[in-house]
Amino acid sequence: MFHKVLIANRGEIAVRVNRACHGLGVQTVAIYSQADKDAMHVSEADEAYCVGPGPAARSYLDVANIVSTALATRCEAVHPGYGFLAENARFAEICGDHGLVFIGPRPPVIGAMGDKATAKRIMKEAGVATTPGSDILESxxxxxxxxxxxxxxxxxxxxxxxxxxxxxxxxxxxxxxxxxxxxxxxxxxxxxxxxxxxxxLLIHPRHVEVQVLADEHGTVVHLGERDCSIQKPSHQKLIEETPAPNLATKLRSALHDMAVKACKSVGYTNAGTLEFLVAGDRAYFMEMNTRIQVEHPVTEMVYGIDIVKEQIRIASGERLGYTQRDVQPRGHAIECRINAEDPQNNFAPGAGAVTGVAFPDGPGVRVDTHVYDGASVPPYYDSLLAKVVAFGDTRSAAIERMEGALRQTVIEGVRTTTAECLEILQTREFRDGTYDVGFLPAFMTGAAAASQAHG
Amino acid sequence: MSSPSDGIAARVRALAEFLVENDLQSVSIERSDESFEVARVPAAPAVPIAVVGPAAVRVDQIVADRVGIFHLTRPVPFAGEVLDGDRELAYVEQLGIRNPIRNRGAGRVTAILQRDGDVVDYGRALFEIERS
Structure with missing residues (x-):
């Protein structure tokens, strides 16, 4: 296992990775921008270094400053989180050149999967269904x-x-x-x-993705699927759940099998997610995310596996130590993203100081966040403030728990998505599990029309 | 200006260099081959102790803009040293590249805030320079 790891990120994922490292007895080095000097990920890390001013291009994306911090503080590995440099093959390569382990797949695999056309071709060759299409049409x-x-x-x-x-x-x-x-x-x-x-053209498909874990010794397992069809008009996800509701058993297993097969064919290592569009009884590969994903906690809740710890263990060369037969899901989990956004204004991001912060707790409730009473939300970064996750033995139990959790969630000072998440949970489409990617844009248009009608 | 003679300045500089080269942090240096006077030079550059001068007109902080390892440049600057031209006081070594830190105009070094070999990050104060 590593002695010390640099966490090349901020926000809730940096806090999440920091705690996973500490749980493994690994020391941590945080990086931060001048806008984040009082951030939670800074105070929780063993050491913290400022890498630049607020704008991400000059701080969280400053490769030389980040790699130099890792080397100067004698880190052995770098965890990139998600976003920023997480899927930058060049960054992974530079880490390797300086003797640092990049916690993720090998750079050529990141590069190949990062290019949509290349990824699609590789998947097609591996026998994975991709959206049917043509080459250039000359006539x-x-x-x-x-x-x-x-x-x-x-x-x-x-x-x-x-x-x-x-x-x-x-x-x-x-x-x-x-x-x-x-x-x-x-x-x-x-x-x-x-x-x-x-x-x-797929009309109102569902977005269903499969989580995989692959060690460096040839073992690949999937950790089921997540339905992430509740998406903003910008295609950013708002609510995710696992297992995907109303997915035929045959299609579900086909997705799992395709994901594992695809990983084996490209020699994939570490955690990854294959995203599919599901239309009717068909699934088409869309893209692969070669990193940890925001919505990973729902999978952790039903599989009882700490995916971030697994990432670190895998990168240090350890074997998974289990096979597909050994991992069994139990129950249902839902995640709601609490963002500093105004849903009534096309989810425009907000910034400022948050006050009156209160998060839910209790059995089956988990909150991943970096926000505390008095924390500042800088205007430079992703607007995610917290991920509220609820578990239940059944889907309806999970929904019920989530409703209670959202009612206990208080963040003042900035407009958030909490109330809208609660409203979505109460719609017939969500209750029945019949929503698709067209749901949220239509729901927001409907809500706007209703609020105008009530003038 | 009636500043200390060049000879003393050179000796202080030599002591500063000696300290840096040997990674010593204490001011209580004794060398049998040096005179007591040198050993007792009040401006003993046991960084990061600042030598506070008379009421400052303006004190500039020179800060790091790259993350890396801090190294003092020879001749090693010392607290109290008067700088007239522009020169490299130190450098931040980053991935094998030397990023020079300059005094940016005349003034007197009132504090050296980092030790040779320290990890310095973005915006970290390195020197204080009193401008007259």
Whole structure:
């Protein structure tokens, strides 16, 4: 095991990693920006060093300062958390060049999985289903052939695309010719590159992801799936749960199997998550996150495994010490993200000092947070303040516990997502577990319309 | 200006260098091959002790902008030293790169706040310089 680890992050995940290290008897070095000097992750670490001013580009992303801190303080490994440098293959490589263990997969694997096109190709080769699509379509005839093969509805996309420019939804064959012409023209006008390709359009899919753990000795296990379909219009997740409700047993096992197979085929190591879009009885690989994820606690609650400790153990060369047969889920867990955001204003992030902080506790309730009474929320970073997690033997017991937990959650001084999370839990779609990625945007539009009607 | 003679300054500097080279932190240095006068030089640069001068007009803090290991540059600056030109007082070693720390204009060194070999982080105060 390592003697000392540098935690290259801030916020709740830095606090989480710090406690995992201490739990393993590992000393910690925190880094912080000038805006975070009074942050919880700084006071809880054994040592802490300022790496730059508030803006992340000059602090939490300053590779030279971070690596230098690790070396000067004689750390042996670096835990990147999520966000910032967590999926930066170059950073992982630089750590390795300086004799530091990067707690994550090997740099080439991060690099390959970080590029969506490469990741999709690798997955396809490994026999994992990806969203059906075409190569560049040189003519409208090629587009017609592709659409016939893929099946309507389809999406035409500009290869140079972005911001919806050069993108067209085509629902029927008779609309294809015109859509192809206008998408090509728009792409040419917007990007000076009119090349178009086609993808199958999934209507209101569910976002289901599979957690994996792989040691450096060839053992790969999955820790089930999480449903993360409650997403903001920006596709950021707000509520996650495991197991995914109303997922056919056959599809659930297929997802688990695909995830393990994919990891084995790329020689994946450490913790990772494969994200899939599920439409009807089909699942399509979307992308892989080669790091710990925000929503990992729900998996920990039902599997009884500390994923962050496992990451550190794996990186130090230890064996998992168990196989798939040994890991059994129990019960149901839900996570609600309490963000410093205004849901009524398109989830615009807020900043300032938080006061009157109170968090829930009791059996089956867990809160991961870095926030305390009087803590400041700098404007530079992710708006996540706390993750409230509730466990129950059944889904309805977990929901009930979560409702109680959210009612006990108090954060004043900034607008948060607490009330909206509670409202979402009470909708029929959430109760029935029939929501998809279209749910939250529609819910927010409906809420806005209702509040206007009541004027 | 009626400042100490150059000879004393050189001896103080030599003592400072001796301290730094031997990683000594105490001011009570005794060397048989030096005279008592040198050993008792009041400006003994047992960093980070500041020598407070007369009422300062303005004291600038020179801070680190890179994280790394702090090293004093030779000739080693000492508390009380008067600097006229711009020179490198120290450097922060980061991943094998030497990031110089300069006095940025004339003044008198009133404090050396870090020891040679210390880990210094962003914004860490390294020197105090009194500008006249």
């Amino acid at each position: 409208v005839q090629k587009a017609r052939d592709a659409a016939k093969r893929i099946g309507y509805p389809v999406l035409l996309k500009a290869t140079a695309g972005g911001g919806g420019k050069g993108m067209r939804v085509v629902e029927r064959p008779e609309d294809l010719d015109r859509a192809f012409a206008s998408a090509t023209a728009e792409a040419e006008a917007s990007f000076k590159d009119g090349r178009i390709y086609m993808e199958k």
